[in-house]
Amino acid sequence: MSTTTTTTTTTSYAALLRGINVSGHKRVPMAELRDLLTALGHGAVRTYLQSGNAVFTSASTDEQGLATALEGAIEERFGFTVDCLVRDAAYLRAVADACPFPADRLEGRQLHCTFFSAPVAPERLASLDPAAYLPEEFRLGDRALYLYAPDGLGRSKLAEALARPALFRGTTATSRNWNTVRKLVELTSG
Template sequence: MTRYVALLRAVNLGSHKKVSMADLRGLLVGLGYADVRTYLQSGNAVFTAAETRPERVAASVEERLAAELGLTTEVILRTAEELRDVVERNPLEVDDPAKSTVWFLAEPPRQDWLSGFDLGRFAPEEMRAGEREIYLRLPNGIGRAKLPVALGRRLKVTATMRNWNTVTSLLSLAE
């Protein structure tokens, strides 16, 4: 059995892609997943599945979201162990957890995706790339940040962002 953390991309932001967490829990239970829990209202779920291939689990959840709830979105998965590694490998100081974020990528970006990009232009904002995560420190707040917008234009990979409070809370739920 594998413990998964599912991050639904761009749900419950504004008036589009709405899904209740009760509906999400019911959908996951209906797929045969156990010990299902959700966190906040932004498409975060933790569950246990017999399937060990994350790509199959993500595809199943995406298909069922579309079929049962009419919601088309990407699901990015990490195992509990992978999420623990994300937390332990954070190369940036977390002085304010609400202003430190992780972008979870569906797949690794192209190796040259940052070629010629001047991170210094965005100081005091900071970024460090992992294999399938991008760590950001945004001292002036997420809403005012310029770096995520500029990086998003270059990235060309499906991703979803969570603040550090959410990341560590999801890890606690997963473990």
């Protein structure tokens, strides 16, 4: 008698929730977020910080489908909408590796990455004069924007200019400092 073993391959993902737990608005406790992800059938669920970062494994390869399911579960459980992006471990590693700034020589608060739901055409940023914001700088990557703000995000004039809704209309965007990017790479890598 022969037995057949079926192996399900899983992928490690990070879920990036936009705009939760800020000044008491859209409160999503991390324990409940972990419960939601587990109830959706995901494994190895962990959260990082209170700002909406979760790591999990799934047999699905559909990042958008995973994000949509999580958005629906959050709305059903908490009664408000939260935009979610889901990115796999390989993508997060590629974003970290492609950083155009010397991340290993900068403090995590000086470097940020904004993740987008879709590619952003460089023409959208043509109205910004990079020289007007020096020493702050930005570079566009694959569904990501890297921001170097030597005095931190809170004092960044460039971050303020990049936050104008018209620049990225129709695209979900959420930012993380470089310490968080590094940690998400580590957590999704195994």
